[in-house]
Amino acid sequence: MLNGKKVIFTGIVNDDSIAFVAAKKAIISGAEIMVTAFPRDRELTEEAAAKLPEKVEVVELDVTDPEHLEALSRKVGEEWGRLDGVLHGVAFAPKDALAGDFLELQPERLDLSFRTSAFSFASLGRLLKEHASPEGGSLVGLDFDSTGAWPVYNWMGVMKSALESINRYLARDLGPFGIRSNLVAAGPLNTRAAGGIPDFDALLENWEMRSPMRWDPDDPEPVADAVGFMLSDLSRAITGEILHVDGGYHAMAGALRRDAGGTSGGSDG
Ligand SMILES: NC(=O)c1ccc[n+]([C@@H]2O[C@H](COP(=O)([O-])OP(=O)(O)OC[C@H]3O[C@@H](n4cnc5c(N)ncnc54)[C@H](O)[C@@H]3O)[C@@H](O)[C@H]2O)c1
Numbered sequence: 001m002l003n004g005k006k007v008i009f010t011g012i013v014n015d016d017s018i019a020f021v022a023a024k025k026a027i028i029s030g031a032e033i034m035v036t037a038f039p040r041d042r043e044l045t046e047e048a049a050a051k052l053p054e055k056v057e058v059v060e061l062d063v064t065d066p067e068h069l070e071a072l073s074r075k076v077g078e079e080w081g082r083l084d085g086v087l088h089g090v091a092f093a094p095k096d097a098l099a100g101d102f103l104e105l106q107p108e109r110l111d112l113s114f115r116t117s118a119f120s121f122a123s124l125g126r127l128l129k130e131h132a133s134p135e136g137g138s139l140v141g142l143d144f145d146s147t148g149a150w151p152v153y154n155w156m157g158v159m160k161s162a163l164e165s166i167n168r169y170l171a172r173d174l175g176p177f178g179i180r181s182n183l184v185a186a187g188p189l190n191t192r193a194a195g196g197i198p199d200f201d202a203l204l205e206n207w208e209m210r211s212p213m214r215w216d217p218d219d220p221e222p223v224a225d226a227v228g229f230m231l232s233d234l235s236r237a238i239t240g241e242i243l244h245v246d247g248g249y250h251a252m253a254g255a256l257r258r259d260a261g262g263t264s265g266g267s268d269g
Pocket of ligand 1 (some may be wrong): 010011012013014016017018019029037038041060061062063064088089090091092116143144181185187188189190192193194
């Protein structure tokens, strides 16, 4: 599906990372990949990268640092001469932005969060535009549906709204170059990032009550498969899209079951 494609994967910190599973599948599908590491996480990323089916290069990238972005762009130019796809698998918010009193947070607490979780999607779009061939390319980001307010997630939900909006503007501005921009909106998955969300279990319980299909928070493979589809030519006419890989949760208007244990909310009559 990705034969011969040159793709950069950001957001790998361990083998639970959604980006790790997507990278593994991309290699198996024939892609040549580069993995980036947030400097603070470099050792962990290298450990994870060593578990990929092929030896891959790990390049330092703090997505908020213009010098890192420039260095990565130079590297792509020198070593690959072309770039076909990028996965944005990066997010950050301080704990007090993820839960607690939504109304009390000071705006400075969100500066880094916005630059890491939302603006950087456009930075990676620019990188792809610099190196895409005339055939174009595919930029993919990882979203958590932000059409409604969650019991937790707070300002990170706002960041995801920004990401969704940026996705639409990138589709507008990259489309003429044949470059697509899309998001995969995943259901809750047990990753390191999820572990940092206070009361993440409340989201898992919501899924148990409302998702029409069984949702396994320990299985990122369906999300990784959708990323592969979005990176591939199979999605060649899709852009500005948000593809929900969430067991159908987003399409339901409310809970289908009364409790997270799975008691049916229906009646016999
Ligand atoms: N886990 C979930 O439930 C879930 C659901 C929907 C969407 N997502 C999204 O998926 C993406 C990947 O998260 P994950 O769940 O795989 O967790 P993860 O913890 O495995 O990945 C997060 C990554 O962000 C990186 N990072 C943080 N700040 C960075 C920076 N400044 N520069 C470069 N990298 C930086 C970390 O090194 C890490 O690799 C995030 O955008 C997240 O919001 C996660």
